[in-house]
Amino acid sequence: MNYNENQQKEIAQYAIEHDNNYKATGKKYDISYQQVAAWVRKYNKISTKTEKTETTKKTQETKTTETTQASSLDILNRKDPVLEAQLLDVKKRLGLI
Numbered sequence: 001m002n003y004n005e006n007q008q009k010e011i012a013q014y015a016i017e018h019d020n021n022y023k024a025t026g027k028k029y030d031i032s033y034q035q036v037a038a039w040v041r042k043y044n045k046i047s048t049k050t051e052k053t054e055t056t057k058k059t060q061e062t063k064t065t066e067t068t069q070a071s072s073l074d075i076l077n078r079k080d081p082v083l084e085a086q087l088l089d090v091k092k093r094l095g096l097i
Contacts, residue, residue, distance in 0.1 A: 003031075011036060012043035 003011070015025040015036050022036040029036075091097045 001030075008039045009043055012039040015040050016043070 011025060011029050011031070014028070015022055018024060020040065022033045022040070025036045026033045088097070
């Protein structure tokens with residue numbers, strides 16, 4: 001019998017949830033031990049790739065956020081020459097300088 005990808009994932013997930021008991025899973029679904037093991041390996045590879053992709057996306061989002069925050073801080077830390085001149089003028093008028 002041919003199993004579609006969803007059925008293969010379901011069977012692999014069942015085996016994983018039952019402590020990788022390929023023999024019992026094979027009996028339950030009337031397939032060979034080797035076939036169950038192959039699907040579990042395939043399923044684990046797909047899951048690992050998905051997790052790596054998600055981790056990479058989160059890392060990129062974090063870097064983007066940090067870069068944006070750094071840019072905002074740089075802008076806030078810049079001194080405006082016009083405002084600096086006005087502040088200096090006010091200090092002189094008040095006799096603070």
